[in-house]
Amino acid sequence: MRGNWNYPTTVWFGAGRIVELGEACERLGLKRPLVVTDPGVAALPMFGASVDRLRAAGFDADVFSDVRGNPIGKNVVDGVDAYRDGRHDGVIAFGGGSALDVGKAVALMSGQTRDIWEFEDIGNNYQRADVAGIAPIIAVPTTSGTGSEVGRASVITDETIHSKKIIFHPLMQPRIALCDPELTLGLPPHITAATGMDALAHCLEAYCGTAFHPM
Template identity: 60%
Template sequence: MSLTANWSYPTAIRFGAGRIKEIAEACAAAGIKNPLLVTDKGLAYLPITQSTLDLMEAAGLGRAMFSDVDPNPTEMNAEAGIKVYRDGGHDGVIAFGGGSGLDLGKVIAFMAGQTRPLWDFEDIGDWWTRADPEGIAPIVAVPTTAGTGSEVGRASVITNSQTHEKKIIFHPKMLPSVVICDPELTVGMPPMITAGTGMDAFAHCLEAFCSPHYHPMSQGMALEGMRLVKEYLPRAYADGTDLEARGHMMSAAAMGATAFQKGLGAIHAISHPIGAVHHTHHGTTNAVVMQPVLRMNRPAIEDRLAKAAAYLDIVGGFDGFYDFVGKLNAELNIPANLTALGVTEPDIDALVASALQDPSCGGNPIELTKENVTQLLRDCF
């Protein structure tokens, strides 16, 4: 089976090994003539990024880059990037990298033509309608990890540097116009990042699948996304050059982010404040808290996960699924709990308060309260 295709759901996706060579065509399709490539500090001078800049330059698109992006990007990173974008007279963004580069690139494109402050567009009610849609620049997204799926998302997670809270900035036009999913770009990912980003994709699929909201398209996508992670994440972790496994994991990442239009839940609601305050890797944090969240939600999801287990060829219904998650985490050398992840002296009350404010709460199968989230967090240490 050839892992090469052109998709237009949820946006135009150029999928396949070597397709980064189509970066100039992708920019042309998005109407971009003077792009700003936005990536993170760690990727900026790696060969995959420099060769992409070479392709841009050869096509007459220049080689402008902004890479002052923290692992958990902040509004200060956004302000610096917007200034570079405006000063350079750019007309679009190439968001390049993992979740941080993709999220910040999308925010820079979104904010380039806005006059209101960033926090006015937090994902609350209809706040997105405050934006001037004509001021949103086009985006070409190029993921270099297989986890967040931000390349097919309509939102970005930005950390408020003052309050240390992760905020979700949303607008429908933040969805990139064109995506290039080239598994060759993920070959250099260290095993630890392969594991953490892969489990982020799994968490997106799992929480979307368990969400009580109605979205059958997302439901089916979440189920198949979990299967791809089950089959191919251990392979990608064991052999980073396994392009078939890398390709299927890129699909799973995009599927998870498309599926979570149906909702997320407690995994993300507690992972967001932990990451914002303790600077842990997001996907790895999701993996660490996954089993405690499954235990808490069991009364509401036992039957549903039994059906998922049957599809995934996991014996034992809910218990079999739960044990599978534990074994997968162990195989990927995921820390056993938040203490082992390096979270020390946590302010449980503050984390609970932040978790209950997180938009992900709305998709949890049981209502999240101060009492059950406090117990959940304690169970994670």
């Protein structure tokens, strides 16, 4: 299967489409993207090849990979520092749910002066954001579990109180999600299995949650 559609994120789906990452950057006018990922993905050959292609095409891409599973606020703060220090103009969130969530949060916070926790998904907190300071996002998922590549929020742990919080803004939704199923082939089998079960669990939740979803 291969195709493009909107959800409303523009989704480019199909085997081998990772080679179109440069085209996605061009579509959004990015010249100096920051690629946000985790150490595990950063060590994979397919990731290195993707970054090499970007650089060979003339993009001044840097990599930030200090992302842990169940990411914490410091991961976002450090990513924002890398974004600003490199004078980047957009974020490529590349990896599983944690990397996607941190990448989206970095994009939100790249041009803000407030603390990240002021954008917790409570009431109209998102209206505090300076929308001109939110960087464009391209999402490249390498797992099937979270759906963060088409979502408008990130789950980040406030390590000072040991509590997970949802950080939300409508513009945290990636502009383009480049979904290449071949990227999942390089993952360890236990990660593929776990994220597949995660996707199934989300489907079952939606099916059983009749009080919250009309389907």
